[in-house]
Amino acid sequence: MRSIRSTQAPGSVRRHVAIGATAATMGLVMAFGAGLASPAQAAAPASLTGIVLGVGANETQRTVTWYSSEDTVQELQVVPTSALVNGEFPAGAASFAATGAANTTTAGGFNRHATITGLKERTAYSYRAGSGGNWSPTYAFKTQDFEGDLDFLFYGDPQIGSSGDLAKDQAGWQDTLDVSLAANPDAELLVSGGDQVESANTETQWNAFLAPAKLRQYPWAATIGNHDVGGKAYEQHFSTPNTDRSASLYSNGKPTSDTSGGDYWYIYKDVLFIDLNSNSYATSQGGGGDAAHIGYVTDVINQHGSEAKWKVLVYHHSIYSAADHAKDSDNKVRRVDFPTTFSKLGVDVVLQGHDHSYTRSYEIKNGEKANPAEKPGDADVYPGPGGVLYVTANSASGSKYYDITAPDNSATSGAGNGADPLKPEDYWYNSVENQEHVRTYVKVQVRDDKLVVENVRSGTCAAPNAAVERGSWCNNTPANQPVGSLVDKVTVHPYHGTGQDLRVNVPNAAPGEFGWTIDGYNGLVDLGTAQDHDGDYFGATGTINPIVVSDSRRSLAPWSISASVSDFDDAGKKFSGAALGWTPKVVTAGAGAKAAGAVASGYDDRGQGLSVSRGLGWADQGHPKGTARLGADLDLKIPGNVAKGSYTATLTITALSS
Numbered sequence: 001m002r003s004i005r006s007t008q009a010p011g012s013v014r015r016h017v018a019i020g021a022t023a024a025t026m027g028l029v030m031a032f033g034a035g036l037a038s039p040a041q042a043a044a045p046a047s048l049t050g051i052v053l054g055v056g057a058n059e060t061q062r063t064v065t066w067y068s069s070e071d072t073v074q075e076l077q078v079v080p081t082s083a084l085v086n087g088e089f090p091a092g093a094a095s096f097a098a099t100g101a102a103n104t105t106t107a108g109g110f111n112r113h114a115t116i117t118g119l120k121e122r123t124a125y126s127y128r129a130g131s132g133g134n135w136s137p138t139y140a141f142k143t144q145d146f147e148g149d150l151d152f153l154f155y156g157d158p159q160i161g162s163s164g165d166l167a168k169d170q171a172g173w174q175d176t177l178d179v180s181l182a183a184n185p186d187a188e189l190l191v192s193g194g195d196q197v198e199s200a201n202t203e204t205q206w207n208a209f210l211a212p213a214k215l216r217q218y219p220w221a222a223t224i225g226n227h228d229v230g231g232k233a234y235e236q237h238f239s240t241p242n243t244d245r246s247a248s249l250y251s252n253g254k255p256t257s258d259t260s261g262g263d264y265w266y267i268y269k270d271v272l273f274i275d276l277n278s279n280s281y282a283t284s285q286g287g288g289g290d291a292a293h294i295g296y297v298t299d300v301i302n303q304h305g306s307e308a309k310w311k312v313l314v315y316h317h318s319i320y321s322a323a324d325h326a327k328d329s330d331n332k333v334r335r336v337d338f339p340t341t342f343s344k345l346g347v348d349v350v351l352q353g354h355d356h357s358y359t360r361s362y363e364i365k366n367g368e369k370a371n372p373a374e375k376p377g378d379a380d381v382y383p384g385p386g387g388v389l390y391v392t393a394n395s396a397s398g399s400k401y402y403d404i405t406a407p408d409n410s411a412t413s414g415a416g417n418g419a420d421p422l423k424p425e426d427y428w429y430n431s432v433e434n435q436e437h438v439r440t441y442v443k444v445q446v447r448d449d450k451l452v453v454e455n456v457r458s459g460t461c462a463a464p465n466a467a468v469e470r471g472s473w474c475n476n477t478p479a480n481q482p483v484g485s486l487v488d489k490v491t492v493h494p495y496h497g498t499g500q501d502l503r504v505n506v507p508n509a510a511p512g513e514f515g516w517t518i519d520g521y522n523g524l525v526d527l528g529t530a531q532d533h534d535g536d537y538f539g540a541t542g543t544i545n546p547i548v549v550s551d552s553r554r555s556l557a558p559w560s561i562s563a564s565v566s567d568f569d570d571a572g573k574k575f576s577g578a579a580l581g582w583t584p585k586v587v588t589a590g591a592g593a594k595a596a597g598a599v600a601s602g603y604d605d606r607g608q609g610l611s612v613s614r615g616l617g618w619a620d621q622g623h624p625k626g627t628a629r630l631g632a633d634l635d636l637k638i639p640g641n642v643a644k645g646s647y648t649a650t651l652t653i654t655a656l657s658s
Contacts, residue, residue: 048136122144222240457481
């Protein structure tokens with residue numbers, strides 16, 4: 001007997017926070033914090049500055065952080081934008097208490113942050129910070145569907161102030177945000193590669209970084225860089241979800257010292273994001289080094305990996321870059337410490353900064369090129385189990401660029417910086433290396449069965465481009481490489497194993513209609529968008545990928561093919577595989593193949609459907625030699641009380657013969 005079990009990318013399902021088909025919609029809830037410094041009894045009106053929208057623990061949350069000139073009790077008010085009356089907040093506006101403390105930077109003042117919870121999908125919201133009659137201006141953001149496709153943008157090293165001209169750096173950063181979001185208005189997250197500023201505690205640089213209005217409209221997922229770590233301003237400006245500020249995750253092992261650190265994670269739609277403080281890499285510094293981060297990533301993925309279809313790591317120090325930092329001793333340490341664990345845990349993509357140039361690695365498994373057949377610049381990659389894509393972002397502001405360096409004679413695996421045999425001018429680990437001295441950003445499209453990663457030009461040699469304006473070279477021309485053109489594009493296709501997966505999306509039920517989406521790749525059988533049958537059940541049909549049976553044995557012994565399906569699962573939400581029935585058929589005759597009998601969905605006959613092993617096809621003793629293709633029409637009837645979700649099941653196929 002040979003069993004062929006279909007597999008899916010690790011962690012391919014997750015518990016979504018969207019409301020189910022029969023559940024009531026959730027409104028905003030109240031969140032009360034603690035830990036404010038003692039307020040003055042009769043404080044002057046506070047000046048509220050540096051407001052930034054941040055990512056929350058999931059789609060239903062956002063954080064907001066700001067600076068206050070006064071130590072007063074403050075809050076965040078949030079309402080659906082449609083509830084504003086002549087631009088004014090109604091009396092019933094939801095309120096979220098702010099927490100914070102005194103700033104440790106030379107700018108003085110105080111910091112505050114609040115977490116918005118209970119957001120609804122596809123809704124525009126307005127918010128303001130402050131208290132009483134002393135409010136900030138009103139800002140707005142919008143949520144999108146809490147299921148399905150996700151686009152997010154990744155930005156490398158704005159490092160405001162590094163060119164020596166603060167205004168030019170700010171202008172380049174502003175332009176990249178404006179260009180990227182004009183081209184991608186439905187992007188849902190702005191993900192940082194670290195080094196927001198040049199000097200960790202210089203508030204004029206932070207003010208310039210936070211100046212763009214887009215940082216109050218789209219959530220910024222902060223990452224700490226080496227230029228951010230040397231003070232508390234990073235922690236004061238950004239509130240991050242699920243943050244672990246253990247001593248081992250700080251470079252000096254002292255969270256209370258004048259330094260920033262910590263690791264954090266969040267799940268947004270079908271992606272588990274884990275963000276690391278890569279400044280702490282060696283125990284000799286005083287912290288837990290890379291081992292502490294490896295432990296953190298392992299724990300988070302073991303506890304929450306099954307809640308997501310994709311796993312994305314973000315940290316600052318690129319371990320597979322090609323410019324000034326490619327041969328740094330600390331990056332060689334990380335290049336040995338990280339890759340094997342990331343491969344073992346099923347990480348899909350690692351996003352990095354630090355080297356101010358763009359690189360896209362080959363698929364890397366356990367510190368080596370995963371697929372020797374992968375060619376430089378391949379537009380489609382199939383990583384297989386353990387393959388990880390590493391991306392380094394170029395400067396998003398134009399404040400500083402690093403030039404590509406040449407490989408050496410060291411090894412072509414592990415910590416080595418040897419040449420790629422397929423392209424000797426590049427490092428062994430990189431599929432693409434690029435530096436034109438123009439600003440770029442990375443766009444990531446997350447789909448059910450692929451990730452699309454693009455490096456996009458957000459500028460040209462022309463201003464705003466601080467480094468070039470101040471004398472650096474540039475080889476980009478607007479005529480053939482304009483703003484919005486692609487430097488690189490790659491599609492990552494996940495590993496499905498030797499079998500095939502089944503997926504069904506159950507959306508929220510709406511009177512008279514019910515929607516489906518279809519997107520099938522490789523080993524996936526996508527059953528599309530379900531139809532609501534008068535609220536009794538959701539119905540879906542489809543066809544399995546044919547099973548090819550070949551038999552050339554002299555014995556002409558009988559054979560049979562059977563299969564069973566697991567429960568359909570979306571993390572904490574499930575429905576029984578008994579809901580699936582089928583009608584087997586012989587697609588191409590041969591080998592004496594006969595189709596087995598139809599099996600009804602358990603919804604029809606209260607039976608077990610395909611939740612137990614059922615025959616697909618068979619042949620008698622003495623059948624002719626040959627090849628047959630067996631198929632089956634699927635009939636899925638889902639009980640009407642099943643919650644909205646993107647459900648996946650595993651079809652296990654068993655072949656029996658004497």
